[in-house]
Amino acid sequence: MQDNDHAEALATMDDGATILLRRQGPPAAERVVISHGNGLAIDGFARFAGALTARGFEVVAFDMRNHGRNPRHPAAGSNWRRFIADLPQILRGIDTAFGEKPAHGAFHSLSSAVCLLTQAETPYPWRSLTLFEPPVPPNADDPAHAVFLDYHRNLSERAGRRRAQFDTPDALFASMRRSSLFRLVPDADLERLARATLRPAPQGGWELSCPPEFEAATFRIDEIVALRPGLGRVDCPVRLVLGDESIHYAHVLLDAGRALVRDFGFSAVELPLATHFMQLEHPETCAGLVAPDTPGT
Template structure:
């Protein structure tokens, strides 16, 4: 299989890095990764879907080769999705997303009505605005965000990253292909062979604050307000998937999304944790194709 075509959209300083698999002219599928990752973690899924779709995947803002502006509210990411759709003039898009990337697609469907034909979303980050709480983040959430700042950002080599991550709980069940793709494209080379995370601990910490606010039902948003009520206005079929080995908060947030979305169905991946597409890519491809029938 040939390497993906890499390009970017947007002006200098505001680029969204893209990759494409499959020939133009097929129905478009848009793949959106979760927090901390890159477009290439979809490698095994994208390769298979490229036989019937023109598959696009993007580095979300703050990640990979995309711009890192410091603005990381949910609507910022959703507006980036709309920029991609407009720049590529995509119609009847099959959106496939994971975690916060799944949220990007759900919110973009309201911002770009009629552009998506369906959405397959795995454990989206979501709150139920009907049950919002006041008071801001608690100490435990703030501690988790602060802990991200202590994450190691530089390593002696890409091989050193792979060996360390291979046994880390987050990545222990990833396929080797997925993990090597993340290590190759989620880090930037430095002098003397050293590498550094593209999504630095400072960037990831900034992204995690609104995510934890949504998790704990205290997200307010910026001047644009809280966008989660707009899930009730999504105009295409949505399948919300969860993973049996995932954490309870992910299933709870998926439940909230299901309660809001009108044309919704559900699916459980019995043999996977939160990073479904990197753990059981063949099962994700099968499920995505089944939902498209």
């Protein structure tokens, strides 16, 4: 499906998985590529995408495999290694479907870490990367390292116990609304996120698009520790966006981001009154941080 302002295409990975690509905004404009965090879906970030198009960008969005609107594909080996293998193929699919042009990346959490790790191994000619709290562990000799891994092991255990079936999207929204993690996200954005993370279940009702066992495996982040030293090879402009320490519920993510700044010289900005879900909390402000080398940003 395609018109001047919206288009969709499929990118097929080398193991047969398919990734749905969505483009919106003026086709002749500079491109920003966006994706989401573990267990989420990029359609839930619609206000962030809209804020980018309002700033004059073309936006290309995609869900990570086994998330959002992508068909499920059997897990095979390491989730993280598979994500890192997928991203260059996704980017080639974007260039093939929508034309090659200079692009900026604006990625959240899981996808931001995948982008950074992939850039060290298979560089893409990004004009800039704006990465919202990438969960890359601090170096093994950093006191924050063990705390970071313990935090993510706990997240993995909790994700594995998540309820997978819901009668309606409103039921998931109500559950998310009760969580302190989303306390700063407006109702309309949280409702959108809840709907985006579900799909109709074969037996009726709704089910999580990202199965709990897949989300849990992705939170087992130990395996990317060995990949961290390669980030010294990243040579495109990188800006990290971190939340506000005074209200953040996961200081380990702030410690990890500051360690990336210290060890690799990336730039960073800490956003006041923001937590890990800052693109849902402050979409216009976050959009204004993207593509820092572009006039008017």
